[in-house]
Amino acid sequence: xxxxxxxxxxxxxxxxxGANSTAAADYICNGFNAVANKFIDTTYAVDNTYLLxxxxxxxxxxxxxxxLCAGSVRAKNTMNIMLTNVLDAATGGIFFYIFGFAFAxxxxxxxxxxxHFFGLSDFPSQSFDYGYFLYQWAFAIAAAGITSxxxxxxxxxxxxxIYSSFLTGFVYPIVAHWFWSADGWxxxxxxxxxxxxxxxxxxxxxxxxxxxxxxxxxxxxxxxGPRIGRFDHAGKPVSLRGHSGTLVVMGTFLLWFGWYGFxxxxxxxxxxxxxxxxxxxxxxxAIGRTAVTTTLAGCTAALTTLFxxxxxxxxxNVTDVCNGLLGGFAAITAGCSVVDPWAAIICxxxxxxxxxxxxxxxxxFHYDDPLEAAQLHGGCGTWGIIFTALFAKKQYVxxxxxxxxxxxxxxxxxxxxxxxxxxxxxxxxxxxxxSVTMGTMFFVLHKLNLLxxxxxxxMAGLDLTSHGGMAYEYHDExxxxxxxxxxxx
Numbered sequence: 004x005x006x007x008x009x010x011x012x013x014x015x016x017x018x019x020x021g022a023n024s025t026a027a028a029d030y031i032c033n034g035f036n037a038v039a040n041k042f043i044d045t046t047y048a049v050d051n052t053y054l055l056x057x058x059x060x061x062x063x064x065x066x067x068x069x070x071l072c073a074g075s076v077r078a079k080n081t082m083n084i085m086l087t088n089v090l091d092a093a094t095g096g097i098f099f100y101i102f103g104f105a106f107a108x109x110x111x112x113x114x115x116x117x118x119h120f121f122g123l124s125d126f127p128s129q130s131f132d133y134g135y136f137l138y139q140w141a142f143a144i145a146a147a148g149i150t151s152x153x154x155x156x157x158x159x160x161x162x163x164x165i166y167s168s169f170l171t172g173f174v175y176p177i178v179a180h181w182f183w184s185a186d187g188w189x190x191x192x193x194x195x196x197x198x199x200x201x202x203x204x205x206x207x208x209x210x211x212x213x214x215x216x217x218x219x220x221x222x223x224x225x226x227x228g229p230r231i232g233r234f235d236h237a238g239k240p241v242s243l244r245g246h247s248g249t250l251v252v253m254g255t256f257l258l259w260f261g262w263y264g265f266x267x268x269x270x271x272x273x274x275x276x277x278x279x280x281x282x283x284x285x286x287x288x289a290i291g292r293t294a295v296t297t298t299l300a301g302c303t304a305a306l307t308t309l310f311x312x313x314x315x316x317x318x319x320n321v322t323d324v325c326n327g328l329l330g331g332f333a334a335i336t337a338g339c340s341v342v343d344p345w346a347a348i349i350c351x352x353x354x355x356x357x358x359x360x361x362x363x364x365x366x367x368f369h370y371d372d373p374l375e376a377a378q379l380h381g382g383c384g385t386w387g388i389i390f391t392a393l394f395a396k397k398q399y400v401x402x403x404x405x406x407x408x409x410x411x412x413x414x415x416x417x418x419x420x421x422x423x424x425x426x427x428x429x430x431x432x433x434x435x436x437x438s439v440t441m442g443t444m445f446f447v448l449h450k451l452n453l454l455x456x457x458x459x460x461x462m463a464g465l466d467l468t469s470h471g472g473m474a475y476e477y478h479d480e481x482x483x484x485x486x487x488x489x490x491x492x
Contacts, residue, residue: 009035050272054134060264061141065092067257068148072155074250075322075374077243079464080156081474087151087163091171094164095144098172103143104136106176107184114188117180138268139179142208143171145265146216150441152374153220157230157461160469162454166444170219174440178211178433189429191404199421201411203429204395204404207269209337209387214433217381220372222442227455229371231462240366243373248321255325259301262332266339267293270403277402289403293339296347297332300339303351304331304358311359326375330358330383337384338391341399341412350390354383388430392423 009032069088073081095103101122109117110130120126127133147167154162181187182203185194191202205211235241245251267290275286308327312320334354335347342350361378365371372378395413404410411425412418448454460468467473 009039046274049274051132051134053273054138054268054271057264057268058134058138058141060261060268061138061145062092062261064141064145064258064261064265065148067254067259067261068145068152069254070250070257071254071325072148072152072374074247074252074254075152075245076155077464078246078475079466079473081246081466082470082472083160083465084151084155085474086470087155087160087167088148090163091147091151091167092144094167095147095171096140098168099140099143099176100136102172103176104139106173107139107179108135110184110186112180112184112186114186115180116177117184117186135271138271142179142212142265143175146175146212146219147171149213149216149376149380150220150223152376153217153372154223154227155373156465157227157455158223159453159456160465162445162448165448165453166219166223166441169444170215170441174219174437175211175215178215178436181432182211182429189425189432191410198428199411199425200409201422201425203425204341204391204400204422205337205388205426205429206340206391206403207266207336209333209384209391210429210433213333213336213380213384214388214430215437217377217379217384218434218437219441221370221377221381222438223445223454224372224377225370226442226445226449229369230373231458233371234369238369245322245373251322251325255328258329259332262297262301263294266297266336267291270340289340289399292344292399295344296339296342297335299344299347300335300351300354301328301331303348304328304334304355305351307352307355308358311355315359326379327355327358330354330379333380334383334387334390337387338395340403341391341395343394343396346390346394346396349394350387353390354386357382357386385430388426389423392426395422 065088069085072084072088076084104123105119105121106117108131109119109121112118120128120131123133123136126136147170150166150170151163181189182205183192184190185192187193189198189203191197191204193202203210230243232241233243270286270290270293273287273290276282277285277289305324305328308330309319309324312318312323312327331351331354334357335342335350338350339347358375358379361382362375365375365378370377391413393413393415395418396416397410397412397418400410400412411421414420414423445454456465456468464473
């Protein structure tokens, strides 16, 4: 941060050689330096307050995940899925504190893994304050929440604890280090040797968060197999509808609200000018633009899904629209800060069709994901990575990422194919890393009979068999009336 200081000796020469000139110079400089330091303190305070507020918004997305998950499963598994969402946050908090943050952001380090700040030792530092840890923790548990949706309704509870700890403490932080740390091998913040002269522009985590969580969830659901009754004896899909559209809509709106911390908050600070000081254009403008691109992508995807599913099924389905909306948000996450609003509409439109197509493929290959999490976050997240490499605007890339003025930008805007090449490498690297780590972990749990519950437990529901009772107390009025009639007779 640039600071201004006043030199009493320089000022003394300007004041002349009067008897009180030295004292006057000291007095003026002391006052000036005190005011300048207050401005520096205020800048730090404003930026950290902005980051903390963004962290609170992203954390609020956990409530959105919980509501969405609860509404998307059958009533007999409500307590189970709600508890897993609570434990994603709690388990993730401990393991990200002990290991995860250090592996992700422990600089200086190598390009693969961080090696400082274990247990937040030597914290806060010149680089990071506590608000930054909180913000990054909220991102880590978001990735774990994606995975829990894919394996809902048929997974042993101990498996949730194991995968959540492993994902937030090791697997996710390594990927975050690659693309977000200043030392990461594919980070755009590297001082030299940028991947394809650019690094990967994954601003808020299409790859780092969404694709990581989706690939992990894919392997869990694939190894477990579909839920009982999801496909009939002829192999045709059977709808196992969630029990509450109300909870789905509530969760969707909470996630929408939280996304304004997820994407705009990823700027980390707000008091930064672009170019000359004293004008009305700066990082605050880019933050506003990012909120707009996020909104437009989600809205476009929701409307496209509405009419697309209407043509496909003949119904106006609220759950499909909510998933389409979230798919648009997931897709714009990588490029939200470096594209124009008109490009965000293209992003959301194609994201909706990507989601619809991925769901059709899932049914064709008998893949069962109760929340469409792998399709939504994996399919739309992958499209978002590619979209950014096609539509990133040169001006925005230079403003947001700084450094060399000749950074590659969007292919369709004349920036060449280097950024696209870097992003394709990102997709391959994430899929390979998460498949090797999380795929192996789920396979080992499967072989140890620690992954899937028994058929009897699945039919009865996890709430009853694992959590001591149902989430809802039912009163069967018809049954009670019949019972009274029988007693009277």
